Amino acid sequence: MKNFIKNNIEKRMTVPALMMVLLLVVCGCETDEDQTVATLTNLVLSEEFDSDGAPNPAVWGYDIGRGPNGDGWGNQELQYYTDRSDNVEVQNGVLLITARQESFEGASYTSARLLTKDLFEQKFGRFEARIRLPYGQGIWPAFWMLGADIDENPWPAAGEIDIMEYRGQEPTVLVGSVHGPGYSGGDAISKEFILENDRFDTGFHIFGIEWGPDYVNFYVDDFLYNRITPEDVTGPWVFDKPFFILMNLAVGGSFVGAPNTETEFPQTMLVDYVRVYN
Amino acid sequence: MKNTKYKNLRFVFLLSFSMAVFYSCERDFSDDVEFATFSTTADVFTDSPVGLGSNFYFPFINSKATAFRVDNEVGFESEASIRIDVPNANDPEGSFAGAIFRIDGAGRDLTGYDALTFYAKASRGVVIGEIGFGQDFEGNRFQVTRNGVTLSTDWVKYIIPIPDPSKLIEERGMLWFSAGTDETAGFGYTFWMDEVRFERLGNIAQPRPAILNGADLAQEGFLGIPITIQGLTQTFNLGSGENVTLTAKPSYFDFASTNVDVARANELGVVSVVGTGEATITASLANVAATGSLALNVSRAFDFAPTPPQRNPSDVISIFSEAYANVGVDYFNGFFIPDGQTTQGGAPPLDLNGDRVINYTQLNFVGIGFFNDVAPINATAMETLHVDIKVNEAVAPSDFIRLQLLNSVGNNETSGEFTINGDALTADEWVSFDIPLSDFAGLTDRSQLGLLFFITDSTISDIFVDNIYFYR
Numbered sequence: 068m069k070n071f072i073k074n075n076i077e078k079r080m081t082v083p084a085l086m087m088v089l090l091l092v093v094c095g096c097e098t099d100e101d102q103t104v105a106t107l108t109n110l111v112l113s114e115e116f117d118s119d120g121a122p123n124p125a126v127w128g129y130d131i132g133r134g135p136n137g138d139g140w141g142n143q144e145l146q147y148y149t150d151r152s153d154n155v156e157v158q159n160g161v162l163l164i165t166a167r168q169e170s171f172e173g174a175s176y177t178s179a180r181l182l183t184k185d186l187f188e189q190k191f192g193r194f195e196a197r198i199r200l201p202y203g204q205g206i207w208p209a210f211w212m213l214g215a216d217i218d219e220n221p222w223p224a225a226g227e228i229d230i231m232e233y234r235g236q237e238p239t240v241l242v243g244s245v246h247g248p249g250y251s252g253g254d255a256i257s258k259e260f261i262l263e264n265d266r267f268d269t270g271f272h273i274f275g276i277e278w279g280p281d282y283v284n285f286y287v288d289d290f291l292y293n294r295i296t297p298e299d300v301t302g303p304w305v306f307d308k309p310f311f312i313l314m315n316l317a318v319g320g321s322f323v324g325a326p327n328t329e330t331e332f333p334q335t336m337l338v339d340y341v342r343v344y345n
Numbered sequence: 346m347k348n349t350k351y352k353n354l355r356f357v358f359l360l361s362f363s364m365a366v367f368y369s370c371e372r373d374f375s376d377d378v379e380f381a382t383f384s385t386t387a388d389v390f391t392d393s394p395v396g397l398g399s400n401f402y403f404p405f406i407n408s409k410a411t412a413f414r415v416d417n418e419v420g421f422e423s424e425a426s427i428r429i430d431v432p433n434a435n436d437p438e439g440s441f442a443g444a445i446f447r448i449d450g451a452g453r454d455l456t457g458y459d460a461l462t463f464y465a466k467a468s469r470g471v472v473i474g475e476i477g478f479g480q481d482f483e484g485n486r487f488q489v490t491r492n493g494v495t496l497s498t499d500w501v502k503y504i505i506p507i508p509d510p511s512k513l514i515e516e517r518g519m520l521w522f523s524a525g526t527d528e529t530a531g532f533g534y535t536f537w538m539d540e541v542r543f544e545r546l547g548n549i550a551q552p553r554p555a556i557l558n559g560a561d562l563a564q565e566g567f568l569g570i571p572i573t574i575q576g577l578t579q580t581f582n583l584g585s586g587e588n589v590t591l592t593a594k595p596s597y598f599d600f601a602s603t604n605v606d607v608a609r610a611n612e613l614g615v616v617s618v619v620g621t622g623e624a625t626i627t628a629s630l631a632n633v634a635a636t637g638s639l640a641l642n643v644s645r646a647f648d649f650a651p652t653p654p655q656r657n658p659s660d661v662i663s664i665f666s667e668a669y670a671n672v673g674v675d676y677f678n679g680f681f682i683p684d685g686q687t688t689q690g691g692a693p694p695l696d697l698n699g700d701r702v703i704n705y706t707q708l709n710f711v712g713i714g715f716f717n718d719v720a721p722i723n724a725t726a727m728e729t730l731h732v733d734i735k736v737n738e739a740v741a742p743s744d745f746i747r748l749q750l751l752n753s754v755g756n757n758e759t760s761g762e763f764t765i766n767g768d769a770l771t772a773d774e775w776v777s778f779d780i781p782l783s784d785f786a787g788l789t790d791r792s793q794l795g796l797l798f799f800i801t802d803s804t805i806s807d808i809f810v811d812n813i814y815f816y817r
Contacts, residue, residue, distance in 0.1 A: 237585075238548070238550070239584050264547030264548060266550055266584060269551075331551075331553070
């Protein structure tokens with residue numbers, strides 16, 4: 068008898084709990100509708116990484132080495148970028164960008180940076196990637212964009228949109244930013260998004276922007292967390308021309324600091340897809 | 346009419362029967378659920394103990410039993426907390442504070458949580474030796490320990506992840522701690538814990554379990570001599586990015602052997618050596634492979650030294666023997682590396698199911714010390730030094746093992762030597778030596794003996810040593 072009574076009580080208690088869940092869901096839907104996370108649905112680039120081996124060379128090129136000035140790409144990053152399969156490879160439907168601790172061309176780490184420069188560029192649109200991030204002190208993955216005129220119009224005038232940046236030592240914190248003339252580097256217009264009761268290195272998450280005239284909306288999964296407009300930037304708005312895409316996994320550098328003895332290597336950034344809409 | 350009635354009755358009977366069947370099915374199901382499910386209550390202590398029953402506090406032996414009380418003036422965003430008054434080291438009621446909080450009744454189902462969390466602060470910045478859960482004084486099968494928890498004078502939230510929540514289907518050990526005064530020069534202090542509860546944080550990740558502290562060990566195993574796997578840890582990366590390493594009991598791990606006909610490990614981490622050959626023991630925790638392994642090469646049963654005879658305790662001063670009570674020893678290998686020592690082993694001695702034996706390898710010289718943190722030995726009343734030695738290699742007549750005893754180490758030091766010649770030793774056999782202390786030429790005083798050396802100048806490099814004692 069005691070058991071039955073207990074069962075009944077438990078059942079009664081679950082009813083209000085269920086109602087609350089329903090209420091929450093309803094609220095969540097309303098918020099989503101207000102947010103209009105993404106409106107563009109015309110797919111123009113769909114890199115699904117379904118063929119094992121090197122990623123599609125018609126879309127993806129590589130930056131090799133330690134940067135044009137040998138200074139870690141202007142950020143004191145510690146890795147040497149290669150296009151070896153040890154550092155960049157498609158396996159089982161996922162692009163793997165892997166940072167390794169190894170002595171290579173004078174650097175202590177290797178990794179990879181992919182970019183669509185001269186292969187794919189677009190003005191405005193919706194750019195998103197589904198990524199599982201690595202973790203650990205000094206690990207710095209990014210999914211980002213640069214103004215396609217960067218060779219004639221050097222950074223920061225060319226403009227930069229960081230769809231996803233993340234410090235491996237803060238596995239729940241995403242950073243989205245824009246850089247331009249007068250608001251670059253440490254003065255970038257930036258916002259953090261903290262994942263509650265979850266983290267970015269244990270599952271895939273969608274990192275995206277929807278970009279149009281006079282706005283860039285930043286979202287993660289189905290949550291719009293920031294909107295940047297010309298009123299928000301402390302300089303000229305330069306996001307009105309074609310940009311290309313970059314994906315990389317840096318080790319060390321000014322944004323994250325150096326790895327330490329607790330940083331596990333290798334670390335891999337897994338990219339399920341990159342999709343662009345207009 | 347009668348017939349119809351009868352038919353109806355049959356129908357009713359059939360109907361009620363089938364209802365009864367359905368009913369009993371439902372009953373069975375709900376009874377099953379009831380049996381398999383224990384309380385999933387999360388809270389352990391909020392402003393008072395939660396769901397622990399009346400008899401939940403069990404202090405450790407030799408700890409101060411009254412160290413715990415509920416403080417009704419101090420709390421984290423409340424006015425009550427667990428208060429632990431760690432006693433001074435010389436407190437006659439107990440030299441430290443330590444206890445378990447065990448549910449007085451059935452345990453809880455903690456499979457839906459991933460950590461024990463609590464807020465804590467102390468009367469001074471201090472490192473608490475051990476805080477954890479899963480200790481129930483009934484096997485402690487799922488005990489977890491976070492070692493060295495640094496408390497400050499303000500409330501901070503602490504997280505002790507569960508190595509594998511799926512194991513905790515009925516756990517009674519909700520909280521345990523052990524706190525002493527090693528770091529506070531023997532002086533007591535107070536610490537408080539509040540909002541103690543199990544939580545599902547969802548951001549505890551990157552498990553990296555280890556056995557043998559992550560080392561890949563290779564050693565000889567002996568038939569019938571079990572080996573306990575030590576150094577079992579689970580490391581997680583918390584949502585804050587901080588790595589936390591916990592000590593976890595073997596029952597969280599799944600052990601495997603490459604050859605179960607040679608060696609196999611049970612859920613208590615005890616490896617049984619059951620046959621000759623080679624076997625490697627590895628482990629996993631929640632399907633994540635643990636670093637560290639134990640490679641065993643088994644070719645024989647262990648040949649133990651002869652058991653010493655019974656003696657009146659006043660007639661023996663034992664340094665290393667299971668036959669007599671041993672005096673305190675600083676070390677069985679002083680590692681005098683700067684002096685050119687190559688000898689390995691003895692740190693610690695082999696523990697063969699409770700029978701300890703020293704195995705010195707790469708032997709050129711090695712010292713057993715008993716003068717630093719322990720009292721030196723006054724062997725004035727003793728007459729003889731006994732030692733059992735087995736040489737694990739061929740012995741030539743020119744080989745030797747020289748024993749040297751030092752008195753009053755470093756302060757008017759005197760010493761004497763006795764040399765065992767190679768022809769007195771036999772390869773792979775125990776030989777017992779009973780050496781009159783008067784044969785240690787030069788040892789004029791033996792009232793403060795502090796060091797015993799074994800010196801071979803590398804003529805003999807691998808020996809077992811057992812039963813080192815003075816007697817009369």
